[in-house]
Amino acid sequence: MKVLTDYVEISTRGHTDIIDITQQVEQVLSEAKLKNGNLTVFVSGSTAGITSIEYEPGLLKDLPEAFEKLAPTGVTYHHDAAWGDGNGYAHVRAAMLGSSFTVPIDNGKLLLGTWQQIVVIDFDNRPRKRNVVVQMMGE
Numbered sequence: 001m002k003v004l005t006d007y008v009e010i011s012t013r014g015h016t017d018i019i020d021i022t023q024q025v026e027q028v029l030s031e032a033k034l035k036n037g038n039l040t041v042f043v044s045g046s047t048a049g050i051t052s053i054e055y056e057p058g059l060l061k062d063l064p065e066a067f068e069k070l071a072p073t074g075v076t077y078h079h080d081a082a083w084g085d086g087n088g089y090a091h092v093r094a095a096m097l098g099s100s101f102t103v104p105i106d107n108g109k110l111l112l113g114t115w116q117q118i119v120v121i122d123f124d125n126r127p128r129k130r131n132v133v134v135q136m137m138g139e
Contacts, residue, residue: 001139004032008041008132012048012122016064016093020055021132022117026110028134035108037138042100044131047090047124049097054115063121067093073125090123097121105138 008024025041043050053059070093077088101118104111112118122128 055117
């Protein structure tokens with residue numbers, strides 16, 4: 001069994017920016033020539049998360065609206081008192097979403113659903129460069 005690690009770098013606008021990384025992840029898998037196993041994507045940093053969605057205009061509005069209800073901006077967070085950076089909401093949102101997503105690989109292909117894409121959501125209050133780790137295990 002092989003374990004291979006690669007990276008995808010993305011630039012975000014912050015403020016619940018949703019970036020579809022499916023094609024980049026598929027390219028990494030293709031270059032690795034791994035046939036069967038599992039692929040995990042992990043976003044480094046504590047103010048971004050990763051998941052899968054149907055990447056369509058309605059959900060690109062629905063998700064930020066849902067996160068605003070769960071961990072709103074414009075309220076005081078204890079984190080903000082510690083660092084003064086005003087992004088306590090971003091840390092809470094990222095913790096709720098999670099920092100990794102795993103997909104099975106079969107015959108060199110990700111077993112994603114027809115309308116399922118892998119996305120990084122950057123919750124921070126400023127643009128960022130994000131390093132996404134792509135780790136594959138299999139044969």
